Amino acid sequence: xxxxxRVFVANRGEIALRIVNACEELGLETxxxxxxxxxxxxxxxxxxxxxxxxxxxxxxxxxxxxLVVQAALGTGCDAIHPGYGFLSESPKLAARAxxxxxxxxxxxxxxxxxxxDKLRAREEAARAGVPVLPGxxxxxxxDAHKAAxxxxxxxxVKAAGGGGGRGIKLAxxxxxxxxxxxxxxxxxxxxxxxxxVYLERFVANARHVEVQIAADEHxxxxxxGERDCSVxxxxxxxxxxxxxxxxxxxxxxxLTAEAVAFATAIGYRNLGTxxxxxxxxxxxxxxxxxxxRIQVEHPVTEAxxxxxxxxxxxxxxxxEPLGFxxxxxxxxxxxxxxxxxxxxxxxxxxxxxxxxxxxxxPDLHQLRVDTALCAGATIxxxxxxxxxxLIAHAxxxxxxxxxxxxxxxxxxxxxxxxxxxxxxxxxxxxDFRRGTITTxxxxxxxx
Amino acid sequence: MPLSDEDVREILRIIDESDLTExxxxxxxxxxxxxxxxxxxxPPVPAPTPxxxxxxxPADDKPTAPEPGTADGxxxxxxxxxxxxxxxxxxxxxxxxxxxxxxxxxxxxCIIEVMKMMNSVTAGVSGTITAVVPENAELVxxxxxxxxxxxx
Numbered sequence: 001x002x003x004x005x006r007v008f009v010a011n012r013g014e015i016a017l018r019i020v021n022a023c024e025e026l027g028l029e030t031x032x033x034x035x036x037x038x039x040x041x042x043x044x045x046x047x048x049x050x051x052x053x054x055x056x057x058x059x060x061x062x063x064x065x066x067l068v069v070q071a072a073l074g075t076g077c078d079a080i081h082p083g084y085g086f087l088s089e090s091p092k093l094a095a096r097a098x099x100x101x102x103x104x105x106x107x108x109x110x111x112x113x114x115x116x117d118k119l120r121a122r123e124e125a126a127r128a129g130v131p132v133l134p135g136x137x138x139x140x141x142x143d144a145h146k147a148a149x150x151x152x153x154x155x156x157v158k159a160a161g162g163g164g165g166r167g168i169k170l171a172x173x174x175x176x177x178x179x180x181x182x183x184x185x186x187x188x189x190x191x192x193x194x195x196x197v198y199l200e201r202f203v204a205n206a207r208h209v210e211v212q213i214a215a216d217e218h219x220x221x222x223x224x225g226e227r228d229c230s231v232x233x234x235x236x237x238x239x240x241x242x243x244x245x246x247x248x249x250x251x252x253x254x255l256t257a258e259a260v261a262f263a264t265a266i267g268y269r270n271l272g273t274x275x276x277x278x279x280x281x282x283x284x285x286x287x288x289x290x291x292x293r294i295q296v297e298h299p300v301t302e303a304x305x306x307x308x309x310x311x312x313x314x315x316x317x318x319x320e321p322l323g324f325x326x327x328x329x330x331x332x333x334x335x336x337x338x339x340x341x342x343x344x345x346x347x348x349x350x351x352x353x354x355x356x357x358x359x360x361x362p363d364l365h366q367l368r369v370d371t372a373l374c375a376g377a378t379i380x381x382x383x384x385x386x387x388x389x390l391i392a393h394a395x396x397x398x399x400x401x402x403x404x405x406x407x408x409x410x411x412x413x414x415x416x417x418x419x420x421x422x423x424x425x426x427x428x429x430x431d432f433r434r435g436t437i438t439t440x441x442x443x444x445x446x447x
Numbered sequence: 448m449p450l451s452d453e454d455v456r457e458i459l460r461i462i463d464e465s466d467l468t469e470x471x472x473x474x475x476x477x478x479x480x481x482x483x484x485x486x487x488x489x490p491p492v493p494a495p496t497p498x499x500x501x502x503x504x505p506a507d508d509k510p511t512a513p514e515p516g517t518a519d520g521x522x523x524x525x526x527x528x529x530x531x532x533x534x535x536x537x538x539x540x541x542x543x544x545x546x547x548x549x550x551x552x553x554x555x556x557c558i559i560e561v562m563k564m565m566n567s568v569t570a571g572v573s574g575t576i577t578a579v580v581p582e583n584a585e586l587v588x589x590x591x592x593x594x595x596x597x598x599x
Contacts, residue, residue, distance in 0.1 A: 036590060052588040053529045061589070066562040067529050074531060074586030096562070 004079045004103060004318045008033060008072035009047065010093075011083030012062065014389060015294070016043035017372040019081045022310035031075040033068055035061035037380040042372040051075060056382045062086040065093035069100055079103040079317060081310075085384070088293035089116055089163075105317040107269045107292050114266055115290045119160040119198055121266075125287040128265035130258040133277070133286045135200035140185065147199055148177055154202045157184045161192030163289050165235025170202060205280040206439045208232065208288075209244050211259035212301045214312060215268045216322045223256040224305050224329055227297055230437045231426060233349070238419075238442060239426060240297035241336040242304045245397060245435025251278070255285055262287065270316050271309060280438050296339070296389070299368060303335035303393035334400045335393040338408070338427070341385040344417040345446075353381040358414035366394045366403045379416060387418065397435070401427050422446070522572050524594040526587045530559035530566065534583045544594070548576045556594055559587065574598040 006029040009019045016032055020043055023030045032047040037056035044050035053071050054061030061067065065087055072080050080097050082088040082104070094109035106112070114120055122132050134151050137160070138144040148155060148171075157180060159167030169184050171177035181197070189195040212224040228244035229237040244252070259274035273295050275288040298309045307329075316322070344350045355378045361369050371388035373379070379387065392403035408424050426432055431441060526532070534542040534557055544556045550570035559566045578595040581587050 051529065051586070052590055054589045066564070070531070070561050071529055071586065 002318055004028060004314060006031065006048075006075075006077045006079075007105070007314070008068070008075065008077035008080045008102075009043065009083070010062070010068045010072075010080055011086060011088075012038045012041060012043065012372075012383065013386065014370045014372045015083040015296075016041070017046060018370055019043075019083060019310055020047050022308060022314065023081075025308075026311055026314060028314070031072070031077055033061075033071045035382070037382055042374070042377075049075060056380065058086065058382060062383075065090055065096050068093060069096045069102065072097075072102055073100060077102065079105055079314070081105040081314070082293070084293045084296055089291070091116060103317050105270070105313050107272065111266060111268055112292050115272075115292045116163065117160055117194075118158060118163050118289055119196065121289055122198075122287070124266050125262050128258075128262045130262050130287045131285065133201045133203070133288075135198055137196060137198040138181070139196075140182075144177060144181055144199065145174055148174070151199055151201050153177075154204075156200045156202045157181065157197050158200055159184065159188035159192055159194070160196035160198060161188060161194035164291070165232075167191060168235060203277050203279045203286075204440075206230075207244070207278040207280055207437070208237075208275065208439050209247070209255060209278050209285070210273045210275040210291075210295075211256050212271070212273055212295075212298070212309070213259050213263045213268065214271050214309075214316065214322060215263055216316050217269060217319050218321050220322045220325075221260050221264050221268065222322065222324070222326045222329060223260050224301050224307065224309075225331055226252060226255055227295075227300055229297060230439050231432070231442050232439050233442050233446075235439075237297065237339070239336065239338045239423070239432075240300055241334065241397075241400075242300040243331065243334065248283075251283065251285060258285075258287070262290065266290075271313050277439075280436075296386070297337050299370060299389060299391040300335040300337045300393075303368070303391060304331045304333060305329055306332065333393055333395050334397045335391060336397075336400050336404055336427075337389050337391045338404055338423045339386055339419075340388045340390060340408075340411075340413075340423065341419045342379045342387050342416040343385045343419055345419050345422050349419075351381065351385045352417035353379045353385075354416040355379075356413065356415040358412050359387075360412045361388065361390065362407055362410045364392075364403060364407055366400075367392050367407050387413075387416075398433070401433065520598070521577060522574065522596045522598050523592045524556060524568070524570055524572065524596060526559060526589060526591045526593055527568060528559055528561060528566060529589045530561040530587065532581045532583065532585050532587045532593065533558040533560060533565075534579065544570075544576050546576050546578060549599075550574060550576060550596065568593070570594075570596065572596055572598060 007023050009016050009032045020030045030047040032044045032050045033053040034044045034050055035056050039052055051071050053067045087093040091109045091112040094104045094112050097104040119137055126132050136147050154172045157169045167188055169180050184197050185195045207230045209226050209228050211226050215221040226244050227240050227242045229240040231239035273291040276285045277288050278285045302309055342352045344352045356375055359375045368391040373387055390407050392400045394400040405427050408420055551573050552571050554570045555567045556570050557568050574596040576594050577597050580592045
C-alpha cells in the first residue's frame with residue numbers, strides 16, 4: 001500500500017540528480033521542476049519528465065511554492081522532494097502540499113514552523129533539557145544593553161527567522177551593539193519577514209558538530225552519528241566529516257542523546273539535523289538549531305553508516321516504519337566531503353559562472369562524486385556556486401584525507417575559477433591533519 | 448571592496464526584472480557591463496524547442512505537443528508562467544480566441560491558473576490565430592507555445 005509512486009523534485013543541480021537517482025533505485029517515477037536556466041540540466045535529462053516552472057531567477061521559479069505544487073499536481077505526482085535550500089524548510093510549501101493532498105518529503109508544517117523560529121527552537125531545547133547558549137530576545141522597546149551585559153561581550157546578534165548561518169552579526173562591545181541592532185532588525189525583516197532578533201553568547205573557539213537524526217511516523221527516533229563541519233567561511237561550510245575528529249566518547253554520547261531527546265520532544269518526523277556548537281576551550285556543548293532538510297553534507301553519514309538517507313526520507317514519508325533500531329546503526333571508517341565551488345578565491349570568493357570547457361574528476365576507488373555537471377555544461381549565474389561534492393571514505397582519517405588530496409590534485413577543470421587550491425591547502429594543513437580546526441580557522445588562515 | 452555573491456545575484460536580478468537590455472556601470476574600483484540576452488523581442492519569438500527527454504514520460508500524461516515548423520514567419524504566444532491552460536473564462540463559455548480570430552497586443556487569449564489564481568494572458572502581438580497548441584485544462588510549462596499567430 002505504497003502511496004508514493006511519482007516524486008516531484010523541487011530543486012536543481014547535484015541534489016536534484018541525487019533525488020532522481022534515489023527514486024530510480026526505489027522504482028519511483030520522477031518529475032523535475034526546473035527554471036528556464038536549468039532546462040538542459042542533467043537532473044532534468046535523467047528524470048522521467050521535466051517541466052519548466054518559471055524564469056531563471058529563483059524568486060520566480062525555485063522559490064515559488066504555488067508553482068511547485070501546481071506543477072506537481074499537473075504532472076500526477078504524489079509527493080514533493082524539496083532537496084536543500086530554496087523551499088526545503090518552507091512551512092508554506094509543506095502546508096500547501098498537505099492542503100492539496102501531496103506528501104512533502106520532510107517534517108510536517110508545524111514542525112517546520114517551530115524549527116524555523118530559532119528563538120522558539122531554543123526554548124524547546126532548553127525545556128527538553130538540552131543545553132543552550134546564554135541568550136535572550138531583545139525587543140525594540142527594551143534596553144538591549146542590560147541583556148548584553150549579562151551575556152558578556154563579544155556576542156552574536158541573530159535573527160529569529162534566520163538560521164543556516166544567515167542573519168548573524170558579531171558585536172564586540174556596547175557601542176557596536178548599539179550601532180548594529182536596528183540594522184540587524186531591518187535586515188531580518190527584509191530577509192526573513194520577521195524583525196525579531198536575539199542575543200547569544202559568542203563562543204570564540206568553537207567547533208560545529210551536528211547530529212543526523214531520523215524519526216518515523218510511528219514514534220521511533222534514532223541518530224545516525226555526528227558530523228564535524230568546522231571548516232567554514234562566513235558561516236558557510238566548506239569541508240565536513242564523520243565521525244568528528246578528537247571527540248571524546250562522553251561528549252559524543254551526550255550530543256547524540258540530546259539530539260534524540262530534542263527531536264522526540266518536538267514531535268519531529270523524517271530526517272533532520274540537530275546542530276551544536278562545541279566550546280573547544282571548555283568542552284561544553286550547546287544546541288544551535290535543527291534543520292528540517294537533507295543536508296548538503298549528508299553523504300559523509302551515508303558513507304560511514306552504509307545507509308541511503310534520501311531513500312530513507314522517502315520511506316519515512318510514505319509511512320513506513322524505520323525498519324532498524326539504534327543498535328543496528330553501526331559506523332565504519334572515516335568520511336570527508338569537500339565542496340568544489342565555482343568561485344574566484346583571489347577576488348573575494350566572487351562567483352565564477354561560465355561554461356566548463358573541461359571537467360573531469362578522477363575515478364578513485366574510495367571516492368564518491370556528487371555532481372550534475374560535466375564538460376560542456378554551463379554554470380548559470382543565478383544560483384549557488386557548488387559544482388561538485390567530493391566524498392572520500394576510507395579506513396582511517398589520514399587515508400581519507402589522502403584520497404581527497406589525490407582527487408583534487410588530479411581533477412581537470414577549465415572554463416571557470418574554482419576553490420580547488422584552497423581545498424587542497426586546507427586538507428594538507430597540519431591543523432586539519434591534527435583535527436583541531438575551529439569555525440574561525442579558515443578565515444584567519446586565508447587573510 | 449569586492450562584490451559579494453549576493454551583490455552579483457542582486458544586480459542580475461534587478462537587470463532581469465527591468466526593461467533594460469544593456470547596463471554600463473563604472474566606479475573608481477570597478478566597471479560592469481551587462482547585456483541582456485534577447486529573450487523578449489516584439490513580436491514574440493518562438494520558445495526554444497525543449498530538449499527531447501531520453502525516457503518516456505509517465506504513461507498517463509500526454510506528451511508535450513511537437514513543435515510545428517516555425518520558419519514560416521509565424522509568431523508564437525508563449526506561456527508567461529507555468530500553470531493550467533484555460534481557453535475560456537469558465538466551462539461552457541466560448542473560448543477567448545479561436546483559429547482564424549484576430550488579436551491585438553492587449554487581447555486576452557487565455558487564462559493560466561496557478562493555485563486558484565487566474566492569470567489573464569494577452570497576445571502581445573497583432574495578427575490572426577493560426578493554431579492553438581495545448582489542450583484545454585492542460586498543464587503548460589513556463590515558455591511553452593500556446594498560440595501561433597500570423598502577424599499583421
